[in-house]
Amino acid sequence: MFGITVITPPTVEPVSLASARSFLHLDGTDHDDTLADLIAAATEHVQQATGRQFVRATFDITLNCFPHGTMPIYTPRSPLASVEHVKYYDRDEVLQTLNSVNYIVHTDREPGLIEPLVTWPATAIREDAVTVRFVAGYPGVGSPADPAGAVPGRATTAIKQLVAHWFENREAGEAPEHVGRLINGLKVWREV
Numbered sequence: 001m002f003g004i005t006v007i008t009p010p011t012v013e014p015v016s017l018a019s020a021r022s023f024l025h026l027d028g029t030d031h032d033d034t035l036a037d038l039i040a041a042a043t044e045h046v047q048q049a050t051g052r053q054f055v056r057a058t059f060d061i062t063l064n065c066f067p068h069g070t071m072p073i074y075t076p077r078s079p080l081a082s083v084e085h086v087k088y089y090d091r092d093e094v095l096q097t098l099n100s101v102n103y104i105v106h107t108d109r110e111p112g113l114i115e116p117l118v119t120w121p122a123t124a125i126r127e128d129a130v131t132v133r134f135v136a137g138y139p140g141v142g143s144p145a146d147p148a149g150a151v152p153g154r155a156t157t158a159i160k161q162l163v164a165h166w167f168e169n170r171e172a173g174e175a176p177e178h179v180g181r182l183i184n185g186l187k188v189w190r191e192v
């Protein structure tokens with residue numbers, strides 16, 4: 001069981017207002033408030049559906065214990081950029097920071113993972129026994145003028161398609177089939 005909390009949110013969206021306006025063939029800024037809300041909602045929808053984080057952000061995942069033995073901890077958002085710390089409550093309920101020499105962070109895999117070099121330590125019995133702070137998102141995401149950076153084009157297309165669908169069909173809830181296909185091609189699959 002785990003929970004995820006955004007510690008530092010992204011500073012920009014992966015699709016700019018100008019890009020959304022252009023995609024929708026809109027002139028002027030009359031619809032910018034609506035578009036901004038739709039971009040944020042579409043981005044979160046696509047991120048949740050794919051297990052990806054498009055613009056760099058910092059997260060905490062909270063676990064009720066470490067995985068068994070030397071099983072890795074998988075991060076729920078890819079690509080993993082770094083792990084800031086792994087903290088845990090030991091059996092005496094004292095908060096400890098696991099020394100980073102005791103684990104390897106794999107940022108070259110999807111999903112990213114934290115692999116222990118020794119057996120994970122024993123923890124107290126509590127819902128927040130383990131907290132991993134990590135940074136996820138694509139590199140090179142730049143200024144608001146070029147927010148997408150290294151975000152896959154398939155992702156920005158899915159977001160723009162979803163924004164267009166919701167903008168033109170205010171009552172619609174489900175994503176169109178073609179957006180679903182774009183999303184499926186972006187999904188992060190975890191080894192079992």
